[in-house]
Amino acid sequence: MIAVPVAFRVVEPADVDAAMAAHAGEPGSRYLSGGTDLLVNLRRGLGSPSLLIDLRGIAExxxxxxxxxxxxxxxxxxxxxxxxxxxxxxxxxxxxxxxxxxxxxxxxxxxxxxxxxxLDTRCIYYNQSEWWRGANAYCLKYRGHVCHVAPQGQQCHAxxxxxxxxxxxxxxxxxxxxxxxxxxxxxxxxxxxxxxxxxxxxxxxxxxxxxxxPADPSPSAYAKVRVRGSVDFPLAGVAVALRAEEGKLVALRVALTGTNSRPFLLDGTGDLLGRPLDADALKQLDRLVQKQVQPMRTTLLQSNYRRVAAAALARRLAARLAANQQVAR
Ligand SMILES: Cc1cc2nc3c(=O)[nH]c(=O)nc-3n(C[C@H](O)[C@H](O)[C@H](O)COP(=O)(O)OP(=O)(O)OC[C@H]3O[C@@H](n4cnc5c(N)ncnc54)[C@H](O)[C@@H]3O)c2cc1C
Ligand code: SF4
Missing domain, CATH: 3.30.465.10 (Uridine Diphospho-n-acetylenolpyruvylglucosamine Reductase; domain 3)
Structure with a gap:
């Protein structure tokens, strides 16, 4: 990666009020926590704040x-x-x-x-060096006018x-x-x-x-698919919380990341309550996921792969949690 030289000042406020006061005094400033997303982006020329407000010293x-x-x-x-x-x-x-x-x-x-x-949203046309993005006329998300993923529209799908x-x-x-x-x-x-x-x-x-x-959480699990198993963002990530009583589902929540511009809770899981998590129910869950995720061409892998993978993760996690509670028949 060709790093862009970045020049900024850093302040280390002692409490939340001082952090907000520092931000109010310099509106283009950014909050800094671990820096593992923000600093990487700044080195790529994605933003040029004059002030970073380091929150790590705030005990609260x-x-x-x-x-x-x-x-x-x-x-x-x-x-x-x-x-x-x-x-x-x-x-x-x-x-x-x-x-x-x-x-x-x-x-x-x-x-x-x-x-x-x-953390910032991600796209193969955005998480690139300044040199690469400049050579491709940048894009709608930062410094450009066209979305390379969906050029007809004016929306960013990162x-x-x-x-x-x-x-x-x-x-x-x-x-x-x-x-x-x-x-x-x-x-x-x-x-x-x-x-x-x-x-x-x-x-x-x-x-x-x-x-x-909140207290009293349902049994839960998380899984993701990624290109590099040791260190990588999710191409699709799924969390499931599932509770069963007397062989029937009494609570089911599924949430997804990596496929849309926001993480979201799956709609429609309430329809599966009151039944065992059998093959039909798993099929219905698969359909709900495939319908609601909206992966776009923002990664090197195909959108449809991410759609199908998200659904498969949801099915597998739900089946495992149900089996652990002896719901499935
Ligand atoms: C090689 C590599 C691999 C990665 N893989 C993954 C991965 O698999 N999954 C994943 O989720 N992430 C991944 N990341 C991204 C990053 O490491 C994580 O998301 C991390 O949790 C970001 O936290 P941070 O404290 O470092 O955030 P920072 O970089 O400090 O901040 C990130 C953003 O949050 C804002 N911010 C920070 N604190 C606050 C606050 N208190 N209130 C409001 N805004 C705030 C900052 O202004 C900035 O915009 C990866 C990064 C790298 C470099
Ligand atoms: S989705 Fe389009 S506008 Fe958004 S980062 Fe990618 S190319 Fe840029």
């Missing part, structure tokens, strides 16, 4: 607490810590599996929850490829966000919109403070 963002069956994870908690936490693994295995499947061990030691939830979001969505996680008007809580699903150019709904200067996970 580093907390991790499991109380009364629920969990609160600070925005700055590293993925390595999540993957290794025994209480989280016992209650929210999908989350720990997703955290352990992000990039490589060195990345996970630095990478954080909020950085993963807020894919959201964070592993953690689906694994949090299946538990109904919410996030605490700090902004100029104070703090607010919202369902994690509302952090995202289907727009590769602006996939986050955060207002200017807002930052994620923590993630809250």
């Amino acid at each position: 963002l580093g907390g991790l607490a499991c109380k009364a069956g629920a969990a609160r994870i600070g925005a700055g908690v590293t993925l390595a810590r999540i993957a290794a936490d025994p209480e989280l693994r016992a209650r929210y295995p999908a989350l720990c599996e997703a955290a352990g499947a992000v990039a490589g061990p060195a990345h996970r030691n630095a990478a954080t929850v909020a950085g993963n939830l807020c 894919a959201f490829c964070g592993d953690l979001a689906p694994a949090l969505l299946v538990f109904g996680a919410s996030i605490e966000v700090a902004g100029r008007a104070g703090r607010r809580c919202m369902p994690l699903a509302e952090l995202y919109r289907e727009d590769g150019l602006a996939h986050l709904t955060l207002a200017a200067g807002e930052l994620v403070v923590a993630v809250d996970l």
